[in-house]
Amino acid sequence: MGKDKLRLALLAGGKSGEREVSLKGAEEVYKAFDKNRYDIKRYDPATDLEKIAADASKIDAAFILLHGLFGEDGTVQGFLDLLDIPYQGSGVLGSAIAMDKNLSKILYRNNGLNVAAWAMVTPKDMAKQGWDNSILQDLQFPLVLKPVRQGSSLGMSIVQSKEELSTGLQEAFKYDRTVMVEQFISGREITVGVIGNDELGALPLVEIIPGDKYSFFDYEAKYQPGATNEICPADFDTKTTKKAQHYGITAHKALQLRGYSRTDMIVSGDDIYVLETNTIPGMTPTSLLPQAAAEYGLDFSALLDRLIELALEKN
Numbered sequence: 001m002g003k004d005k006l007r008l009a010l011l012a013g014g015k016s017g018e019r020e021v022s023l024k025g026a027e028e029v030y031k032a033f034d035k036n037r038y039d040i041k042r043y044d045p046a047t048d049l050e051k052i053a054a055d056a057s058k059i060d061a062a063f064i065l066l067h068g069l070f071g072e073d074g075t076v077q078g079f080l081d082l083l084d085i086p087y088q089g090s091g092v093l094g095s096a097i098a099m100d101k102n103l104s105k106i107l108y109r110n111n112g113l114n115v116a117a118w119a120m121v122t123p124k125d126m127a128k129q130g131w132d133n134s135i136l137q138d139l140q141f142p143l144v145l146k147p148v149r150q151g152s153s154l155g156m157s158i159v160q161s162k163e164e165l166s167t168g169l170q171e172a173f174k175y176d177r178t179v180m181v182e183q184f185i186s187g188r189e190i191t192v193g194v195i196g197n198d199e200l201g202a203l204p205l206v207e208i209i210p211g212d213k214y215s216f217f218d219y220e221a222k223y224q225p226g227a228t229n230e231i232c233p234a235d236f237d238t239k240t241t242k243k244a245q246h247y248g249i250t251a252h253k254a255l256q257l258r259g260y261s262r263t264d265m266i267v268s269g270d271d272i273y274v275l276e277t278n279t280i281p282g283m284t285p286t287s288l289l290p291q292a293a294a295e296y297g298l299d300f301s302a303l304l305d306r307l308i309e310l311a312l313e314k315n
Ligand SMILES: Nc1ncnc2c1ncn2[C@@H]1O[C@H](COP(=O)(O)OP(=O)(O)O)[C@@H](O)[C@H]1O
Pocket: 116, 144, 146, 150, 151, 152, 153, 154, 156, 182, 183, 184, 185, 186, 189, 216, 217, 218, 264, 266, 275, 276
């Protein structure tokens, strides 16, 4: 083992619905990390928590490649904090806030960002007479249903009628006991990466155009190669580009994030709606944030170097 190398723990797998996405990303991240600079050991938090704790004194930094609950939500971040292991990206608080789409929207709105109108629904609410009419007072079909603490579009649907609203909610409740019902926004979908600790830089925009067979950027459209057309840098005028980048940075700050993030938005005419912020965005060379970073001048390996550098800056 090279003594001068940084000893990295690559955390991937885990217990969330995005386990497979995580493991696939970890292959790419492992390959791309410069082996002259890093000694990398892999751990799967689903089985290896005790091992991580036992090895803590021999780990200089962790790279967390976990999406969704038990990884992107602050839990693993807290575990690493206790072990005094620095890691890339956001800490406990920011990770936990960003995982919750409802809390995130409240903070976006408080910070002057535009968000789609929404309501929150639990199974208990649905037991009340006329529950659907009260939702439809402020929202109109089509509506988007999202489990409040999920990613990768799992459990999501777009509904056009009361019947679909009811069945869609039942489906979404399998993923979370609280579901967001959000106004559907038609427009062009973009995502905005942000990198930095004290000085934040916004990356070029990526436009996301799911293939015709997809009604939105669902799980398959996200991970099936070729299913979605991704354009970077996205073709928007300077004013829209600057506004979206400003929104990305404002969202990052509003949610108390660190290191990097990627905020999903919809551009609708002159308006931009912020959907959500990912604190551990997908990490293959062709994923959205790495694409944008490459356009910005950071190839995949350089991006990983930068994230580790920012991780160590914290301490
Ligand atoms: N209000 C909305 N209007 C139109 N499309 C939406 C809306 N909310 C989400 N979508 C679509 O669903 C996808 C996933 O939603 P998002 O909020 O980013 O959750 P996640 O990516 O965590 O599953 C988006 O990328 C977009 O294609």
